[in-house]
Amino acid sequence: MSSSTPTTAPATTRIRAAGTPGRSDVVIVGAGIIGLAHAFEALSNGLSVTVLDRDRQPVGASVRNFGHCCISAQDGELLALAQRSRPGWLRAAKASGIWAEEAGTLVVARSATEAAVLEELRAERGGDAVRLRTAAETAALLGRTDGGARGDGGSSGSGGLVGGALLPADLRVNPREAAPGLARWVAEQPHGRILWGTAVTGVESGTVHTTRGPVHGDRILICVGHDLDYLFPDLAEDHGMQRCRLTMARAAAPAAFRTHAAVLTATSMLRYDAFTGRPSAARLREEVQGHSAELLEIGANVMFTRLPDGTVLVGDSHHYDATTPPFVDERTAELLIGAVADVLGVQRLRILERWQGVYASSPRGPLLVRDLAPGVRALSVTSGIGMTLSFGLAAATFDGTLAPTA
Ligand SMILES: Cc1cc2nc3c(=O)[nH]c(=O)nc-3n(C[C@H](O)[C@H](O)[C@H](O)COP(=O)(O)OP(=O)(O)OC[C@H]3O[C@@H](n4cnc5c(N)ncnc54)[C@H](O)[C@@H]3O)c2cc1C
Known part of the structure; x- marks a missing residue:
């Protein structure tokens, strides 16, 4: 991926003449x-x-x-x-x-440690690339009618919202x-x-x-x-290529849900290098392990994105195999959907579709x-x-x- 010596012939701008069909x-x-x-x-x-x-x-x-x-x-x-x-x-x-929208990503913080990771990323990348948000601003983006105060304190490990960050460079399609x-x-x-x-x-x-x-x-x-x-x-x-399978669902969005930004949470911060490289990331892992061990066991990246029709894509878990078993574990799906509902401050989400995704991993x-x-x-x-x-x-x-x- 380095920008060293070209390894393939440079592109030509020649169009093949008709007469060389196929x-x-x-x-x-x-x-x-x-x-x-x-x-x-x-x-x-x-x-x-x-x-x-x-x-x-x-x-x-x-x-x-x-x-x-x-x-x-x-x-x-x-x-x-x-x-x-x-x-x-x-x-x-x-x-x-x-459709491609310059909607950015909203990273939700629901503990002081999560907020610290975001603050550390802002310190490194600057305030234009990482725009910190207060709890009230984050709650408004999520359309939370409780102002972000509520959290289940259980499976998703949430107290209420403590803040967030908008990463404006990201795109949605x-x-x-x-x-x-x-x-x-x-x-x-x-x-x-x-x-x-x-x-x-x-x-x-x-x-x-x-x-x-x-x-x-x-x-x-x-x-x-x-x-x-x-x-x-x-x-x-x-x-060392394997298949990674992921549990996904599409849900009706809560009425007040507004943001077009992709929404990431603490488990997402444990999976992407921009966050895992920050000084507070190790403490965050311990914290998430303490309150949400089940989510870590299914390799969760609790996140969601909104489709243009207003419904939301909800996921995901990560399991690695050489060949993908066809079965979708309901407990995994429930854990993810419950964790997303908790971020949105609602009791449950109405699920419209479920599927399994597979991608290459190594x-x-x-x-x-x-x-x-x-x-x-x-x-x-x-x-x-x-x-x-x-x-x-x-x-x-x-x-x-x-x-x-x-
Ligand atoms: C649930 C899920 C969530 C994800 N979330 C994100 C995300 O948020 N952001 C992100 O950047 N990425 C995400 N990814 C990863 C991303 O989707 C993949 O990295 C990407 O789509 C891979 O694209 P591809 O073209 O290589 O593979 P594919 O989309 O799988 O396409 C491969 C194509 O090759 C064809 N093909 C295979 N073998 C043959 C053959 N022998 N002859 C002819 N055709 C063949 C297949 O039919 C298929 O159409 C996610 C993936 C999943 C599953």
Whole structure:
């Protein structure tokens, strides 16, 4: 991910002349957000693109998530990549008409330790990037009719609100329409095409083998997310790749709920590097372990985001397996939904849908970038932040600054 020597040929701005049917400058395997961000960037660079997906529409991680471009919570190289992603998302939204809102993230503090972590982040990043909020301001953003005083003091460990922070750089998109909308846009471009229902079975330089025959391209990008192990099991094993499954739900929002910002809580602060690197983070972990051990056992990141129709996406838990069991544990779902209801200051949420999401994960690193043959690259985000990084990765791929990972 460093900006050292380019590892792939620089992008050309040449469009393949008609008369070479079926051959594209770039062939992309996978119509999730990683593949589609690369397709958008390639088309923007004047390249011809073919995207292949085994399914008939995007149904992978990219439509099952919160639609949260969680830029500010990253640190180091990932922060730089996430910041690079932001203008890409906004350009793609403008071009394709998909919804992307500069809504930011609201991090809720319900103890002095949580507030201390936010204050420490503000001290490091500055008051423009981390805007501290009082308890009353945080309660108003959440639409809490009790002013934020109430908390269950139990499973979610909450007393009332003590404050919060708004991280304005973060974006929100609708995960249910972002990838499908981008796919539509790609297919409408004169030099873009998507072949749905086309499963890839193998790849070599210049050729992708599919269930509908070979597809040819100068440059091949394999963006199949957590299913990389089906195509390249040795590569996935070498990176320690696993499937992370997450319990999710969509709920009717309480009547007073207003903010369009994504909402993060203490368990979120234990999962993102911007917070875990702060001096008070260790104390926060002990505190959460003391009052919410059950949430830590399910790997909870208690957070929620609002869809344009006003309903809220609620989650999530983290369990790691080589192969994903299909069963969704009701106790896990109840714990998460109860914890979100507590932040919102309501007794219960009316659940409209439930599902399980799956993404690629690895303890060995947040990204897998490997060159498999001349002009053939595999690219998976193995840290659960593919929405955040997608357009930054695509920009770095096409300017030649995305180096292979070890
Ligand atoms: C519940 C949940 C919450 C999340 N929350 C966030 C968040 O808040 N912020 C964030 O940044 N990220 C979040 N993520 C992570 C993010 O969703 C993923 O990192 C990202 O969507 C991965 O995109 P992808 O394109 O690699 O994979 P996918 O979206 O899974 O797409 C891969 C595509 O490849 C296709 N494919 C696979 N194999 C083949 C083959 N052999 N031939 C043809 N096609 C194939 C599949 O059909 C699929 O369409 C979350 C994920 C989940 C599940």
